[in-house]
Amino acid sequence: MATTVARAGDTLGGARRRPAEGRRRRRPSKTRWWVVLLFLSPFVIGLATFVLYPVVATLYYSLTNFQAGSYRPVRFVGLNNYRTLFTRSDDFWLSVRNTLWMVIVMVPVRTVWAMLTAWVITRVKRGRSVYRTLYFLPSMVPVVAGALSFIVLLNPVGPLNKLLGLVGVSGPGWFSDPAWSKPSLVLMALWVSGNTMVIFSAAMLDVPRELYEAADLDGAGPLRKFRSITLPAISPVIYFSLLTGLIYTFQYFTEAFVVSGSSNVESSSNQLLGYPANSLLFYSTELYRQGFSYFKTGYASAMAWLLFLAIFAVTVVFIRASRRFVHYSGGAR
Amino acid sequence: MFKSIIGVAAGSALLLAGCTSAGPGSSQPDTAISAGASHAPTTINVWTFNHLPNEVAAFKSALARLHTTYPWLTVNFVPNKDDAAFAKAVAAGDPPDVFVSSAPDNVGKFCSNGTVADLGPFLSSAKVNMGATFPPATLVYTKYQGKQCALPLLTDAYALYYNKKMFAAAGITTPPKTLSELAADAKKLTVKNSDGSVRTFGFVSRSDYNGNRYMYTGVQSGNKFYGGDGKATFGTDPKWQQLLQWDKNLDDSYGAGNVQKFVGQYQPHADDASNPLLTGAAAMEYDGEWHVGEIDAAKKGLDYGVAPMPVLDSAASTYGVGLSLGTVAYLPAGSKHRQEGFFALQQLTTDTTFLNTLADTVSNVPSTFAALKSWDKASDPHWKPFVDMFSNPGSYYKTLTAAGEEDMDTWKAFVLKYEQGKVSDLPGGLSGIAKKIDDANAQAGQ
Numbered sequence: 001m002a003t004t005v006a007r008a009g010d011t012l013g014g015a016r017r018r019p020a021e022g023r024r025r026r027r028p029s030k031t032r033w034w035v036v037l038l039f040l041s042p043f044v045i046g047l048a049t050f051v052l053y054p055v056v057a058t059l060y061y062s063l064t065n066f067q068a069g070s071y072r073p074v075r076f077v078g079l080n081n082y083r084t085l086f087t088r089s090d091d092f093w094l095s096v097r098n099t100l101w102m103v104i105v106m107v108p109v110r111t112v113w114a115m116l117t118a119w120v121i122t123r124v125k126r127g128r129s130v131y132r133t134l135y136f137l138p139s140m141v142p143v144v145a146g147a148l149s150f151i152v153l154l155n156p157v158g159p160l161n162k163l164l165g166l167v168g169v170s171g172p173g174w175f176s177d178p179a180w181s182k183p184s185l186v187l188m189a190l191w192v193s194g195n196t197m198v199i200f201s202a203a204m205l206d207v208p209r210e211l212y213e214a215a216d217l218d219g220a221g222p223l224r225k226f227r228s229i230t231l232p233a234i235s236p237v238i239y240f241s242l243l244t245g246l247i248y249t250f251q252y253f254t255e256a257f258v259v260s261g262s263s264n265v266e267s268s269s270n271q272l273l274g275y276p277a278n279s280l281l282f283y284s285t286e287l288y289r290q291g292f293s294y295f296k297t298g299y300a301s302a303m304a305w306l307l308f309l310a311i312f313a314v315t316v317v318f319i320r321a322s323r324r325f326v327h328y329s330g331g332a333r
Numbered sequence: 334m335f336k337s338i339i340g341v342a343a344g345s346a347l348l349l350a351g352c353t354s355a356g357p358g359s360s361q362p363d364t365a366i367s368a369g370a371s372h373a374p375t376t377i378n379v380w381t382f383n384h385l386p387n388e389v390a391a392f393k394s395a396l397a398r399l400h401t402t403y404p405w406l407t408v409n410f411v412p413n414k415d416d417a418a419f420a421k422a423v424a425a426g427d428p429p430d431v432f433v434s435s436a437p438d439n440v441g442k443f444c445s446n447g448t449v450a451d452l453g454p455f456l457s458s459a460k461v462n463m464g465a466t467f468p469p470a471t472l473v474y475t476k477y478q479g480k481q482c483a484l485p486l487l488t489d490a491y492a493l494y495y496n497k498k499m500f501a502a503a504g505i506t507t508p509p510k511t512l513s514e515l516a517a518d519a520k521k522l523t524v525k526n527s528d529g530s531v532r533t534f535g536f537v538s539r540s541d542y543n544g545n546r547y548m549y550t551g552v553q554s555g556n557k558f559y560g561g562d563g564k565a566t567f568g569t570d571p572k573w574q575q576l577l578q579w580d581k582n583l584d585d586s587y588g589a590g591n592v593q594k595f596v597g598q599y600q601p602h603a604d605d606a607s608n609p610l611l612t613g614a615a616a617m618e619y620d621g622e623w624h625v626g627e628i629d630a631a632k633k634g635l636d637y638g639v640a641p642m643p644v645l646d647s648a649a650s651t652y653g654v655g656l657s658l659g660t661v662a663y664l665p666a667g668s669k670h671r672q673e674g675f676f677a678l679q680q681l682t683t684d685t686t687f688l689n690t691l692a693d694t695v696s697n698v699p700s701t702f703a704a705l706k707s708w709d710k711a712s713d714p715h716w717k718p719f720v721d722m723f724s725n726p727g728s729y730y731k732t733l734t735a736a737g738e739e740d741m742d743t744w745k746a747f748v749l750k751y752e753q754g755k756v757s758d759l760p761g762g763l764s765g766i767a768k769k770i771d772d773a774n775a776q777a778g779q
Binding site for chain 1: 417419420421423424442443446447448541593594596597598666667736737738739742746749750753755769772776778
């Protein structure tokens with residue numbers, strides 16, 4: 001078996017390696033490539049059919065007036081769908097505002113909530129696993145079932161308002177009141193933040209004890225220890241939670257769809273997405289409405305591409321910005 | 334390399350272009366099959382939105398009878414399909430041969446897009462006299478720009494339900510006929526608790542409660558959603574302002590918080606024993622005819638009356654009209670068995686036994702003159718107002734457009750915004766919403 005030894009001065013990272021002297025480069029046989037392709041083919045075909053083709057197709061449709069189910073000739077309209085979105089659609093901008101509200105409020109609140117619950121749980125001496133399981137359980141509930149449960153729980157004369165009534169508080173309309181509908185969804189998001197809490201909990205337990213002991217010797221209080229030791233140590237998890245939360249919330253759909261749909265009246269095909277008063281009209285629900293209620297496939301495809309570009313841009317900015325606040329043990333980034 | 338890229342791009346474009354429906358191609362002429370003629374055995378697909386077991390059973394029974402009468406025709410029946418599923422099937426090039434939709438809102442869209450066939454040639458060939466077969470109110474919501482693109486399959490009408498006992502206690506002897514009378518009666522019937530909350534609402538008019546949105550489509554205010562020029566009339570017809578102001582004044586009289594609580598409590602609309610009319614939480618309610626069946630099932634002994642919905646004072650002479658819309662049945666343009674599909678469609682929409690059985694099953698009104706005439710409930714005091722309203726030539730649904738349900742959604746959102754005090758300039762808001770709806774119609778190719 002031929003071995004090569006790196007010369008002095010070569011680095012593993014960037015330096016070019018020279019082939020070992022006297023060794024002839026062997027061409028891989030064509031037969032081997034076919035075998036590799038054969039084994040890869042299920043993945044390649046699946047990727048091409050179910051990912052690449054739809055991506056390219058939506059880009060194409062976004063430049064046309066295509067409507068699903070229509071026999072009208074499909075016309076190339078250039079950037080007209082994009083222009084209409086920016087200049088003539090109030091609902092588009094409303095959905096952008098509603099989505100940004102959720103991104104700005106729900107993502108940090110959910111992260112802080114998961115972090116706090118994890119912090120509390122890690123400080124519990126007895127029965128920690130029981131509490132952790134109890135907090136984690138709701139995240140195993142299917143999204144639709146969870147949303148339906150909250151519709152019952154947050155009914156204006158439902159259990160929560162009855163409890164509030166006992167202490168003399170008149171509960172709000174929650175999902176039926178435009179002022180309360182988005183905060184109610186945030187409340188629901190806190191209920192299902194168990195998986196993030198588990199990751200935070202693991203990260204907190206992973207912080208070296210010696211650091212806290214040293215801080216104790218220096219006379220640091222709990223808050224100082226949290227700020228100077230725990231927070232930097234768990235910053236990669238905060239970063240992960242914020243980034244995944246950001247991407248998820250930009251595409252926020254199911255909960256809003258269920259809540260609006262179930263809070264709505266009659267006619268099965270004529271659901272008023274965004275109910276009440278369009279306060280729950282998020283970007284993805286507006287996209288769905290345009291594509292599957294109004295059948296404007298081209299227009300909805302343009303919306304999908306804008307969403308993709310927005311998420312991509314925000315993710316890149318966030319990753320770059322994270323270098324300032326994320327601390328990795330050993331200094332790696 | 335460059336050639337490869339060009340090749341791949343050209344191939345992709347060809348592939349993508351192929352994914353948009355190329356247009357229906359049928360070898361069959363647009364003529365009806367003679368019922369008595371012999372025919373090669375054919376199996377067709379019938380899709381419907383209906384999904385409840387009793388509804389599905391009624392359909393299956395009718396289709397089995399159809400097969401017994403015409404053994405050459407076998408129907409593959411598929412329940413629980415909505416408009417979106419239908420559009421996807423059309424886009425995939427495999428539509429059903431008959432599609433029954435729950436609401437007529439997409440008749441204009443499907444008709445203008447060529448998604449469904451113009452039934453005119455088939456109906457002429459089958460010598461169906463539309464005017465003598467179907468009441469005029471059903472033709473409003475099954476036609477688009479003169480083309481008969483769907484047929485009615487049962488219909489709905491909306492009316493005022495009122496609690497007779499509460500009326501008597503408040504000294505009200507007859508149901509209100511104008512919206513002013515309705516508001517006055519509602520205030521008389523309202524009972525407040527000592528803490529300011531409402532125990533019994535006279536009438537809640539907010540548009541997102543139950544089917545109230547249909548009160549705001551023009552038929553109760555004696556005006557039309559669209560003018561003769563096809564443009565929305567919200568900015569030009571003062572009756573819209575009068576109607577919305579009446580609505581807001583009434584709801585404000587209860588206190589916005591009380592109305593919010595009421596609406597939130599009964600969403601989704603309560604159609605069982607917890608319905609506010611049944612529990613005494615409301616003395617009057619605007620609802621469709623199926624509510625008669627719901628009341629029968631949930632509280633048979635309730636002493637209630639049904640009357641046409643009151644109209645705006647300035648349109649008092651139109652009292653007796655009501656909003657009328659219903660289930661529609663399409664013949665998809667891309668059907669592979671258009672003649673057989675039309676045959677089944679014609680049978681389903683005109684078969685008196687089937688219509689009356691299904692009407693009884695789902696508590697709807699039959700949609701042909703013949704079925705109405707033989708329907709045993711037509712003279713029932715709870716059903717008669719609906720039958721009368723349905724037969725009233727002034728009853729209608731708003732004109733359907735190529736934008737489908739987008740116009741109603743836009744309007745509903747505006748009305749709710751106004752009701753919640755978020756529209757400070759009503760005339761300006763109405764003009765703005767009219768423009769928005771006109772733009773949507775223009776964009777849809779109206």
